[in-house]
Amino acid sequence: MRQMPLDERKMVILQSIIRNYLETGEPVGSRTISKYADLELSSATIRNEMADLEDMGYILQPHTSAGRIPSDKGYRLYVDSMMTEKNREVDELREMLLDKADKMDQLLKQAAKLLATNTNYASMISAPNYRRNKLKFIQLTKVDHDQLLAVIVVEGNVIKNHILNVADNLDQETLLKLNILLNTHLSGLAIDEINLGMIQVLKQQAGSFGTIIGEVIDTVAEVIKDDEDLEIYTSGATNIFKYPELSDHHRASELITAFEEKRLLTELVNENENDSTQPQMGIQVYIGNENRIESMKDCSVVTATYELDEGMRGTIGIIGPKRMDYEKVVAVLKSLKTQIEDIYRGGK
Amino acid sequence: MRQMPLDERKMVILQSIIRNYLETGEPVGSRTISKYADLELSSATIRNEMADLEDMGYILQPHTSAGRIPSDKGYRLYVDSMMTEKNREVDELREMLLDKADKMDQLLKQAAKLLATNTNYASMISAPNYRRNKLKFIQLTKVDHDQLLAVIVVEGNVIKNHILNVADNLDQETLLKLNILLNTHLSGLAIDEINLGMIQVLKQQAGSFGTIIGEVIDTVAEVIKDDEDLEIYTSGATNIFKYPELSDHHRASELITAFEEKRLLTELVNENENDSTQPQMGIQVYIGNENRIESMKDCSVVTATYELDEGMRGTIGIIGPKRMDYEKVVAVLKSLKTQIEDIYRGGK
DNA sequence: GTTAGCACTCCACGAGAACGAGTGCTAACA
DNA sequence: TGTTAGCACTCGTTCTCGTGGAGTGCTAAC
Numbered sequence: 191m192r193q194m195p196l197d198e199r200k201m202v203i204l205q206s207i208i209r210n211y212l213e214t215g216e217p218v219g220s221r222t223i224s225k226y227a228d229l230e231l232s233s234a235t236i237r238n239e240m241a242d243l244e245d246m247g248y249i250l251q252p253h254t255s256a257g258r259i260p261s262d263k264g265y266r267l268y269v270d271s272m273m274t275e276k277n278r279e280v281d282e283l284r285e286m287l288l289d290k291a292d293k294m295d296q297l298l299k300q301a302a303k304l305l306a307t308n309t310n311y312a313s314m315i316s317a318p319n320y321r322r323n324k325l326k327f328i329q330l331t332k333v334d335h336d337q338l339l340a341v342i343v344v345e346g347n348v349i350k351n352h353i354l355n356v357a358d359n360l361d362q363e364t365l366l367k368l369n370i371l372l373n374t375h376l377s378g379l380a381i382d383e384i385n386l387g388m389i390q391v392l393k394q395q396a397g398s399f400g401t402i403i404g405e406v407i408d409t410v411a412e413v414i415k416d417d418e419d420l421e422i423y424t425s426g427a428t429n430i431f432k433y434p435e436l437s438d439h440h441r442a443s444e445l446i447t448a449f450e451e452k453r454l455l456t457e458l459v460n461e462n463e464n465d466s467t468q469p470q471m472g473i474q475v476y477i478g479n480e481n482r483i484e485s486m487k488d489c490s491v492v493t494a495t496y497e498l499d500e501g502m503r504g505t506i507g508i509i510g511p512k513r514m515d516y517e518k519v520v521a522v523l524k525s526l527k528t529q530i531e532d533i534y535r536g537g538k
Numbered sequence: 539m540r541q542m543p544l545d546e547r548k549m550v551i552l553q554s555i556i557r558n559y560l561e562t563g564e565p566v567g568s569r570t571i572s573k574y575a576d577l578e579l580s581s582a583t584i585r586n587e588m589a590d591l592e593d594m595g596y597i598l599q600p601h602t603s604a605g606r607i608p609s610d611k612g613y614r615l616y617v618d619s620m621m622t623e624k625n626r627e628v629d630e631l632r633e634m635l636l637d638k639a640d641k642m643d644q645l646l647k648q649a650a651k652l653l654a655t656n657t658n659y660a661s662m663i664s665a666p667n668y669r670r671n672k673l674k675f676i677q678l679t680k681v682d683h684d685q686l687l688a689v690i691v692v693e694g695n696v697i698k699n700h701i702l703n704v705a706d707n708l709d710q711e712t713l714l715k716l717n718i719l720l721n722t723h724l725s726g727l728a729i730d731e732i733n734l735g736m737i738q739v740l741k742q743q744a745g746s747f748g749t750i751i752g753e754v755i756d757t758v759a760e761v762i763k764d765d766e767d768l769e770i771y772t773s774g775a776t777n778i779f780k781y782p783e784l785s786d787h788h789r790a791s792e793l794i795t796a797f798e799e800k801r802l803l804t805e806l807v808n809e810n811e812n813d814s815t816q817p818q819m820g821i822q823v824y825i826g827n828e829n830r831i832e833s834m835k836d837c838s839v840v841t842a843t844y845e846l847d848e849g850m851r852g853t854i855g856i857i858g859p860k861r862m863d864y865e866k867v868v869a870v871l872k873s874l875k876t877q878i879e880d881i882y883r884g885g886k
Numbered sequence: 887g888t889t890a891g892c893a894c895t896c897c898a899c900g901a902g903a904a905c906g907a908g909t910g911c912t913a914a915c916a
Numbered sequence: 917t918g919t920t921a922g923c924a925c926t927c928g929t930t931c932t933c934g935t936g937g938a939g940t941g942c943t944a945a946c
Contacts, residue, residue, distance in 0.1 A: 431791040
């Protein structure tokens with residue numbers, strides 16, 4: 191693979207090849223490019239240039255006597271430098287989103303769907319982790335003689351319920367006391383900040399009801415943990431059938447399984463959220479082997495991180511074929527990221 | 539298509555054909571059956587019988603000079619009369635389920651997963667509709683100066699939250715009054731029973747806060763409605779790739795889309811839940827065209843209705859190839875149905 | 887540096903050919 | 917009358933082979 195600077199003409203040709211391949215999914219030949227309006231060159235000249243580009247590793251031939259397709263390196267160059275964002279498609283999103291803005295999880299589910307139908311790729315959205323979010327309040331209510339309902343509300347109006355089984359039959363007064371106890375100590379704290387010392391103090395003050403306090407706190411912890419693991423909304427997994435290069439049996443099966451199980455997707459999410467060196471407003475593009483998931487090595491993954499509050503991050507992502515309409519996807523992701531952040535900040 | 543009683547030998551042969559086809563998915567020929575231990579007959583004899591069976595419509599040939607495969611009518615006979623239930627596979631389910639029994643939706647999600655992995659088919663479970671369930675209580679809590687949290691608990695510990703936006707800044711006292719008002723009038727009622735008259739009375743008693751009452755009740759209604767539409771848990775959609783006859787591009791794409799969207803699945807659910815003439819303990823088998831969903835006309839669907847309380851029904855279903863292991867599926871569904879009902883009735 | 891021309895490569899596609907699994911029918915047998 | 921062996925026939929599957937065409941690389945001329 192030779193090293194050599196890309197002169198402008200090579201740039202234009204490479205761009206044309208990629209654009210064309212994005213549309214058709216077929217290897218593109220020299221004649222096709224020579225007919226490309228802007229450059230008045232014969233196919234022979236193009237062939238020479240293409241040979242150079244292949245030498246440099248930007249394009250490759252599936253087999254002798256076929257046209258060229260972009261290599262991962264070629265896509266990478268394209269994404270990094272050639273893309274000019276599309277902004278038209280984006281505004282429609284805003285209105286469609288505002289409908290469902292009353293609950294965060296509803297919102298995200300809706301957003302994932304929108305994303306998938308708008309782009310014709312598969313989409314995923316991870317819910318933000320709530321560890322650093324502040325508790326708004328905790329409330330215990332009697333549901334049955336031996337059951338308590340714990341409602342936990344954290345900032346951003348994220349609500350979690352849990353039923354506790356208790357041995358004792360608590361009277362209303364005790365319940366009220368416990369509620370006050372819990373709220374005076376815990377509300378306003380980030381979930382991360384609740385430590386063992388604090389729990390001890392609480393238990394002590396609760397006296398004989400210390401076990402209940404313990405259970406409530408366990409619940410808080412567990413509720414949070416649950417989220418981290420698996421709150422990922424996906425949509426449009428079947429869009430991959432629209433791209434022949436992804437939809438042979440084996441590949442399709444693996445991809446869709448990955449989507450259904452969601453476990454694998456957390457890798458994409460984590461990788462992204464923890465990466466602090468984010469170029470381009472938090473948009474990341476993984477082309478082919480650049481992402482770590484085996485079953486997605488023929489795909490491209492584009493992700494954006496949204497940040498609702500300090501440390502309260504989630505990821506929006508698109509998974510599709512390598513010949514993805516990167517411009518559109520990046521534009522849409524950027525927009526969606528902003529939408530979600532705006533809505534959370536109370537905009538409505 | 540001739541009419542004729544099925545003598546015992548034809549019965550055995552048909553059964554052998556179906557059994558064999560269930561295993562292999564390949565058309566089965568006369569030689570294969572003649573080697574079947576129990577009947578000492580030459581392939582020629584079998585051929586004669588097979589010709590009869592085809593005449594009667596129980597089996598068919600994909601093309602001349604291929605073996606025979608069961609027709610829908612053949613499967614139907616098999617399901618109706620030949621099946622002897624398997625009970626071994628079933629007990630494992632119980633233990634696995636008990637883990638997650640604290641919330642109904644968690645339970646069902648888990649159950650769907652279990653069902654899919656145990657059977658190697660796709661599974662779906664619809665949540666029961668709560669219309670006829672009694673309200674345990676409603677609770678309004680202040681979340682912010684202009685937001686109320688409504689927690690609605692219905693029998694079976696189904697909990698729903700909703701955030702209401704309110705114009706006025708309510709003080710604690712008013713809130714308490716509203717809570718008492720709501721609960722004295724509504725708790726103990728089935729959701730179906732809340733009527734306009736009652737709402738009027740409530741609004742009147744609430745005075746200037748009538749609008750809030752209205753909103754709360756709307757919320758109750760909406761929450762219930764939401765459920766009816768789309769609370770269906772699915773799992774194992776990708777199992778269909780295990781059956782070549784279902785996994786060609788077009789079919790697979792349509793099937794998985796149907797699963798992802800869930801909208802179509804409600805048809806299956808509704809059909810089943812409203813059908814009161816349920817033979818065989820509420821198990822229903824739809825073979826091929828017997829179900830109304832276009833994209834599933836090459837599948838069989840087996841559903842079971844569980845009933846937690848009077849009128850509070852949901853559906854468990856399996857979707858797979860027509861050559862489904864009906865015995866196992868029916869056994870597993872029956873078991874799961876019982877499990878779910880038991881767990882709900884407080885068993886733990 | 888660009889282009890026309892040409893020989894070459896290799897995939898895609900279709901037509902046959904060979905194969906084999908399975909059938910229906912007939913005739914013989916118990 | 918029911919069962920079986922045998923045989924000709926059908927038809928899908930799998931190869932092979934030949935052809936056409938798209939696209940290339942190279943060379944020589946402009």
